[in-house]
Amino acid sequence: MNNSNSKQWSSATPGYIIFLVDQSGSMAESFAEGKNRSEFTALVINRTINELINTNMDGEKVKDRVFISMIGYGGSSALAVDDIRSDYLSSFADTPLRMEQLKKKVSDGAGGLIEIDEQMPIFIEPTANGLTPMADALSFAKELIEGWLQKKPNNPAPIIINISDGLPYTGDSIDTAMNNAISVSKEIMNISSADGNPLIFNCHLGEGQTHSFNENESELSDDQAKFLFKVSSKVPESYKQDAVKRDFKALPESRGFVSNADPELFIQFINFGSSGGSDKIA
Amino acid sequence: MQISIKGYITSKESELFYDCADRYAYNKSQNKFAISDGVSKSFFPKIWADVLVNRWVDSKEFDEAQFILDCQKDWLNQVTEIVNRSNAKWFTKNAFNRKESGLATFVGLRFYKKKKEWFWKANALGDSFLFFVPKEIKDFSKECIVLSSKQEPIVFDNFPDYLSSLGSNHKGKKQLKENLMTAGTFYLMTDALAEWFLNEKDNAFNKIDVWQNQKDFERFVDEERYNKKLGNDDSAILTIKIEEDKKDQIKYVLEEVSDINELIKVQQKEIEDSEKAKEQELVVQKENLNSVTETEQLQQFEPEGNKLSEELETEKEKPQKGFIEKGKEFLFRKKEKEESDKQKVTDETIELSEKHQKEEEPSSQDEDTNTETVKSEDSDKNESQEIESKSKVKTESSTKAPNKPSQNITDKF
Numbered sequence: 001m002n003n004s005n006s007k008q009w010s011s012a013t014p015g016y017i018i019f020l021v022d023q024s025g026s027m028a029e030s031f032a033e034g035k036n037r038s039e040f041t042a043l044v045i046n047r048t049i050n051e052l053i054n055t056n057m058d059g060e061k062v063k064d065r066v067f068i069s070m071i072g073y074g075g076s077s078a079l080a081v082d083d084i085r086s087d088y089l090s091s092f093a094d095t096p097l098r099m100e101q102l103k104k105k106v107s108d109g110a111g112g113l114i115e116i117d118e119q120m121p122i123f124i125e126p127t128a129n130g131l132t133p134m135a136d137a138l139s140f141a142k143e144l145i146e147g148w149l150q151k152k153p154n155n156p157a158p159i160i161i162n163i164s165d166g167l168p169y170t171g172d173s174i175d176t177a178m179n180n181a182i183s184v185s186k187e188i189m190n191i192s193s194a195d196g197n198p199l200i201f202n203c204h205l206g207e208g209q210t211h212s213f214n215e216n217e218s219e220l221s222d223d224q225a226k227f228l229f230k231v232s233s234k235v236p237e238s239y240k241q242d243a244v245k246r247d248f249k250a251l252p253e254s255r256g257f258v259s260n261a262d263p264e265l266f267i268q269f270i271n272f273g274s275s276g277g278s279d280k281i282a
Numbered sequence: 283m284q285i286s287i288k289g290y291i292t293s294k295e296s297e298l299f300y301d302c303a304d305r306y307a308y309n310k311s312q313n314k315f316a317i318s319d320g321v322s323k324s325f326f327p328k329i330w331a332d333v334l335v336n337r338w339v340d341s342k343e344f345d346e347a348q349f350i351l352d353c354q355k356d357w358l359n360q361v362t363e364i365v366n367r368s369n370a371k372w373f374t375k376n377a378f379n380r381k382e383s384g385l386a387t388f389v390g391l392r393f394y395k396k397k398k399e400w401f402w403k404a405n406a407l408g409d410s411f412l413f414f415v416p417k418e419i420k421d422f423s424k425e426c427i428v429l430s431s432k433q434e435p436i437v438f439d440n441f442p443d444y445l446s447s448l449g450s451n452h453k454g455k456k457q458l459k460e461n462l463m464t465a466g467t468f469y470l471m472t473d474a475l476a477e478w479f480l481n482e483k484d485n486a487f488n489k490i491d492v493w494q495n496q497k498d499f500e501r502f503v504d505e506e507r508y509n510k511k512l513g514n515d516d517s518a519i520l521t522i523k524i525e526e527d528k529k530d531q532i533k534y535v536l537e538e539v540s541d542i543n544e545l546i547k548v549q550q551k552e553i554e555d556s557e558k559a560k561e562q563e564l565v566v567q568k569e570n571l572n573s574v575t576e577t578e579q580l581q582q583f584e585p586e587g588n589k590l591s592e593e594l595e596t597e598k599e600k601p602q603k604g605f606i607e608k609g610k611e612f613l614f615r616k617k618e619k620e621e622s623d624k625q626k627v628t629d630e631t632i633e634l635s636e637k638h639q640k641e642e643e644p645s646s647q648d649e650d651t652n653t654e655t656v657k658s659e660d661s662d663k664n665e666s667q668e669i670e671s672k673s674k675v676k677t678e679s680s681t682k683a684p685n686k687p688s689q690n691i692t693d694k695f
Binding site: 008010011012050053054055057058059060061062063067069083086087088093096099104106107108116117118119121140143144147148150151152 | 294295296297301303320322323325326327328329361364370371372373374375376377379380381384514688689690691692694695
């Protein structure tokens with residue numbers, strides 16, 4: 001059995017998650033729950049980091065078992081690639097951008113529900129502007145991964161979670177932009193580390209026919225899905241149990257992507273991608 | 283009966299004793315011993331583990347239901363006190379409001395006298411184990427007594443049975459064993475060590491026998507983790523060696539047991555000393571730098587940015603750091619030093635190879651990577667791209683470069 005991408009996150013060997021966030025103008029399109037795509041994306045990332053904090057704290061202390069980079073593309077200008085924030089988990093916990101007050105219903109332990117106040121930390125704000133320089137964002141992520149592995153060669157292989165609502169576009173032809181993105185993705189997926197190759201998981205937000213975790217490009221009906229197939233890693237064995245637990249079909253050759261994800265699928269996919277492949281935490 | 287007790291404990295690699303959620307306790311007057319492993323992903327697990335072992339060994343009359351209720355009350359009081367502090371973190375308050383609970387495994391062992399004979403009785407829940415190895419053991423698999431609530435085949439995972447600090451949502455069924463006391467050794471241990479023990483079999487107790495103190499234990503843990511024989515988890519062990527002396531009473535002849543609270547204090551002191559040494563070093567460096575600057579000023583040279591002095595000022599202005607933050611830095615620096623020693627060799631090799639490459643290859647700096655981008659009215663453009671085009675943002679080549687170089691991020695790794 002292949003043991004790649006199976007190393008546990010720990011304080012001694014933290015994991016590394018890079019969220020690549022499409023912040024192009026089209027992310028302003030409405031999506032779900034009265035939110036547009038960028039707002040919903042920010043909500044999901046904020047919740048995901050909050051969840052990582054909850055699962056890596058012992059009550060009063062957050063353990064640095066993961067380093068997180070949030071890299072935006074588009075956004076601040078047409079072809080920008082921005083480091084929105086990069087830090088160890090405890091730093092996110094110590095200094096969120098701001099806090100929102102929420103009312104939440106939880107079990108009262110006796111079969112009923114009670115409403116409680118909950119503070120929701122905000123780490124990323126929604127942005128929708130500019131084009132979709134995905135290849136540049138992937139190139140930047142590649143630099144980060146190389147820097148990470150140089151300093152931490154024995155840590156778990158890094159994971160990129162790319163969230164976008166369209167094909168790469170930088171003002172030139174789409175084919176060129178796509179080929180550039182495919183080329184950089186392959187370079188990233190060929191980087192070797194003690195824990196195997198870095199992983200790229202892709203989530204596309206949209207409203208057409210949904211595809212996820214396919215094994216062959218020929219099964220896919222549209223260019224969008226075919227592109228995602230090409231820029232996504234094969235789901236490692238160590239992630240398959242977790243994928244199945246989240247109702248994804250994890251077949252031997254499945255690639256880690258969803259296209260035209262609805263809100264529920266989007267959330268499930270991000271939870272899968274940021275899980276480190278299992279619930280195991282050393 | 284003569285009894286010798288040894289107990290050692292340590293945290294996961296790169297964590298502090300303060301972070302360790304394993305606990306053990308014993309009470310000689312009650313002849314009771316207990317060990318517990320607070321579940322890493324639960325809420326204040328170390329408080330829960332601590333309450334369980336201490337209350338159990340100190341209890342005289344044992345009513346299990348009441349024991350759990352008393353422990354839960356104790357845990358809740360301690361946690362409430364922390365949550366109500368003015369500096370309580372938002373995630374602590376959130377978890378408390380959500381009524382999250384502490385979870386922990388448990389093994390308890392007690393000796394008791396019935397008529398004229400001594401017996402032992404033990405209970406276990408979760409993946410912490412009790413092993414009893416008779417003095418003259420010949421066949422480990424047949425003679426070693428094993429107690430835990432793990433079912434055969436034993437697989438160690440992160441989903442053990444546990445006792446919960448809230449309500450009655452405990453997981454698993456407690457296992458019991460009882461027997462006549464004979465010469466031999468009881469080993470109470472948490473999961474990582476138990477897994478190692480089961481793998482090593484006869485070798486295990488021979489290796490354990492040589493530990494004379496906490497440092498021996500820590501050295502063993504480091505080695506076995508390095509050799510991938512021991513999982514990177516909090517690790518605690520309590521050994522209770524029984525020897526026949528033909529006497530009617532139990533006599534405790536040796537106690538070599540590390541106290542986690544003492545270990546935390548000593549480590550805290552080390553961290554504070556290291557902080558002080560760092561501050562002193564900065565003062566000396568600043569003084570040296572000032573004297574250099576003064577000389578330079580005399581020579582009418584413009585001094586460059588006094589980064590070190592700024593660093594020192596910042597250090598002074600910073601609010602006093604908590605033990606946790608200091609600890610993190612302490613461990614980080616220790617590790618960084620180890621890594622930098624290793625890195626030095628690699629860097630030198632890279633430097634040499636880069637130098638060699640430079641000499642061989644022509645410069646590629648002339649290549650214009652920021653090629654001019656021209657917007658095309660490509661008919662293939664999808665809806666998204668139309669919106670993007672509408673945004674009419676300038677496609678200046680300068681915007682292609684990330685606004686922060688990757689080094690800003692990699693420096694934080």
